[in-house]
Amino acid sequence: MANSWFPQWRKKSAVTENGLVAPDETLPFGQTIVMGLQHAVAMFGATVLMPLLMGLDPNLSILMSGVGTLLFFLITGGRVPSYLGSSAAFVGVVIAVTGFTGHGLNPNLGIALGGIIACGILYTLVGVVVMKAGTRWIEHLMPPVVTGAVVMAIGLNLAPIAVRGVSSSIFDSWMAVMTVLCIGLVAVFTRGMIQRLLILVGLLLSWAIYALLTNGFGFGKPVDFSLVAQAPWWGLPAATTPIFNLQAMIMIAPVAVILVAENLGHLKAVAGMTGRNLDPYMGRAFVGDGLATIISGSLGGSGVTTYAENIGVMAVTKVYSTLAFVAAAVIALLLGFSPKFGALIHAIPSPVIGGASIVVFGLIAVAGARIWVQNNVDLSQNGNLIMAAVTLVLGAGDFALKIGNFTLGGIGTATFGAIILNAILSYRRTVTLNGNKVLHQDS
Secondary structure, three states: OOOOOOOOOOOOOOOOOOOOOOEEOOOOOHHHHHHHHHHHHHHHHHHHHHHHHHHHOOOHHHHHHHHHHHHHHOOOOOOOOEEEEEEEEHHHHHHHHOOOOOOOOOOOOHHHHHHHHHHHHHHHHHHHHHHHHHHHHHHOOOOOOHHHHHHHHHHHHHHHHHHOOOOHHHHHHHHHHHHHHHHHHHHOOHHHHHHHHHHHHHHHHHHHHHHHHHHHHHOEEEEEHHHHHHHHOOOOOOOOOOOEEEHHHHOOOHHHHHHHHHHHHEEEEEEEHHHHOOOOHHHHHHHHHHHHHHHHHHOOOOEEEHHHHHHHHHHHOOOOOHHHHHHHHHHHHHOOOOHHHHHHHOOOOOHHHHHHHHHHHHHHHHHHHHHHHOOOOOHHHHHHHHHHHHHHHHHHOOOEEEOOOEEEEEHHHHHHHHHHHHHHOOOOOOEEOOOHHHHOOOO
């Protein structure tokens, strides 16, 4: 059955049998559901928080993450263990395009959705090319020094948005600090699954403190659960029609560069943990992620990406069965069809969301530095140093470049600037020395 689209999943009686459960193996039904629940919980914090930061409906985004994960499973033939959740890479460009203030639903969401669809189309095309030509050209065009710089630039570009969102009052600012502290304490002083859910658990703790101070002692705006009580348990989330604006599409489409880098890193990490070569499925993985982003954006959801949180769950449990992700996707679908769940998410106070966003945006920036460290990027080379320095300032300063009637925002200039500068500054010139050809570069 080596030529079949799906593997023949072999059953294992326990997690500990032979060390790990491979992608083409499966546990009994009950254990598979439990593993799926762990993956659903692991993706929950970021997949809910990212839509809130962009003004999207979290119900719909959760629903589309489940749909996207099932689509990814089908396109990759059930051979790549992965969950697709809301991508943080879209937050900055969506806010820049729509002018979203950070509270409630985004009134200009349709414009952003057109850009998300454009990004998904570009991502899918990259996947088709990879299926035909392999991945070597991607690794040459976007080496770790480039992807790390772009990821850091995105995090730094978002920093002012997070700070402005919690600066409306002294109480809001201190609650944001409390939220950061709660998340930090969970990250450092807990272990196991609680630690892996540090954003979610920290947010819930700070929410409880906020409710005590406001509803109990009268500080700030009290938490209102009336909409939660009124919301039905089951129902369809509201869809939004995309609007295809050329400027918005050009601003958001380059996020595909980040999604490619994230997915590439995800597959390399899983391949290393399982001992399986996943390179033959990389093109399919890109296409699956791209199509999932297109479908999500078409209905009003966020662009999606593979999740590092779920890599953590696999590393801890040593269960890599792709059927566990089918279970996780079904759980996400059930949550997406619950308006009461969506109302509960919208009841989270804005200072708490703002404090969590400070941590998340900071983690995005640090993730870029982590890419450099893990890949031993040499910043003593002048080419790498100049490219990284310029990219970070373009992103952090939100450097906009006007081309005719079109304006390319800070994340766009940082992304294209990193790729172009790297291509120019890493170019090896062939020179002749004493009659022999040698390679010369800046160093």
